[in-house]
Amino acid sequence: MKRYNLDGTYFYCPVDLTLSVVGGRWKGLVFWNLRDGAKRYGELKKILVGINDKMLSQVLKELEKNGVVVRKEYNVIPLKVEYSLTKEGKKLLPVMQLMSNWGEKFEV
Amino acid sequence: MKRYNLDGTYFYCPVDLTLSVVGGRWKGLVFWNLRDGAKRYGELKKILVGINDKMLSQVLKELEKNGVVVRKEYNVIPLKVEYSLTKEGKKLLPVMQLMSNWGEKFEV
Numbered sequence: 001m002k003r004y005n006l007d008g009t010y011f012y013c014p015v016d017l018t019l020s021v022v023g024g025r026w027k028g029l030v031f032w033n034l035r036d037g038a039k040r041y042g043e044l045k046k047i048l049v050g051i052n053d054k055m056l057s058q059v060l061k062e063l064e065k066n067g068v069v070v071r072k073e074y075n076v077i078p079l080k081v082e083y084s085l086t087k088e089g090k091k092l093l094p095v096m097q098l099m100s101n102w103g104e105k106f107e108v
Numbered sequence: 109m110k111r112y113n114l115d116g117t118y119f120y121c122p123v124d125l126t127l128s129v130v131g132g133r134w135k136g137l138v139f140w141n142l143r144d145g146a147k148r149y150g151e152l153k154k155i156l157v158g159i160n161d162k163m164l165s166q167v168l169k170e171l172e173k174n175g176v177v178v179r180k181e182y183n184v185i186p187l188k189v190e191y192s193l194t195k196e197g198k199k200l201l202p203v204m205q206l207m208s209n210w211g212e213k214f215e216v
Contacts, residue, residue, distance in 0.1 A: 004214040012157075014211025015140050015204055016133065023131045025124065032123045049120070092210055096123055098203040103122025106112040 007065060021066045022092060026051055026059045031068065031089070032096045038072070038084035068092060115173060129174045130200060134159055134167045139176065139197070140204045146180070146192035176200060 004011045011017040022028045026048070033039065033047050045056055060083055063069035068089030074080040085093070112119040119125040130136045134156070141147065141155050153164055168191055171177035176197030182188040193201070 003216050004211055005216040006214050010216075011211070011214075013137065013140075014208045014214070016137060017211035017214055018207035019131070019133050019136045023127070023133060023136055025127050025131060028127045028131055029121065029124060032121075095203060095206045095210065098206060099126035100122045102200055102203065103112055103119070103125040106114050106119075106122070106125055108111050108113040108118075 007067070018092070018095070021063070021068060022096065024059075026055055027063060028096065028099075030056070030059050031063060031085070031092070032100075034069065034083060034085050034089075035093055035096070038082040040080070040082055044083070063089075115175070126200070126203070129171070129176060130204065132167075134163055135171060136204065136207075138164070138167050139171060139193070139200070140208075142177065142191060142193050142197075143201055143204070146190040148188070148190055152191070171197075 001012060004014050004017045006017050006020065009020070011020070022031050029048055030044060033044060041056070041060070044060075045051065045053070048056065060069065060071070064071055068086055069083055070086050072082050072084070074082070109120060112122050112125045114125050114128065117128070119128070130139050137156055138152060141152060149164070149168075152168075153159065153161070156164065159167075168177065168179070172179055176194055177191055178194050180190050180192070182190070
């Protein structure tokens with residue numbers, strides 16, 4: 001039986017693996033909002049109405065751990081931290097784009 | 109601001125709407141396992157190792173409510189019930205296929 005390993009977690013179905021990365025509501029939305037380039041923590045928080053700090057920090061850490069988002073710290077005062085998609089993360093954008101297209105049909 | 113209405117639930121982002129349909133782990137996996145055609149409840153339960161009856165029934169009901177899965181009852185004894193993707197549901201298959209492709213790279 002085939003197995004898929006994401007950072008030490010094993011899956012028997014590749015869809016299951018991918019859902020674990022961007023399937024969650026906030027994980028998917030944080031990811032999607034990085035599509036146009038790097039964003040600071042505060043910018044993400046402003047866009048994602050309803051997310052709290054605990055959730056946003058946790059989601060960013062998980063996306064980083066999954067290798068699809070990278071955190072970059074700039075050595076300036078005040079501290080500047082930006083998040084952006086990795087090369088591997090960018091390969092997931094077509095998935096999210098198709099999700100967006102499918103959802104668009106429900107516009108009211 | 110644009111709004112998207114899925115069966116009375118409003119979203120401000122089409123990705124959010126789609127994640128609510130197939131983003132959950134079990135919702136996504138039940139959906140994906142109907143890609144090759146109709147399946148009976150027992151068949152789904154056998155494939156989806158780890159799912160319990162409460163979760164499987166609930167997920168099928170939600171997918172039906174979201175208009176992507178249809179339940180068909182055959183008038184035979186013993187009762188035969190099959191689940192399959194709707195026309196609208198089939199339009200979501202490319203999303204899941206891309207998820208599968210992305211996940212495939214992690215095969216060990």
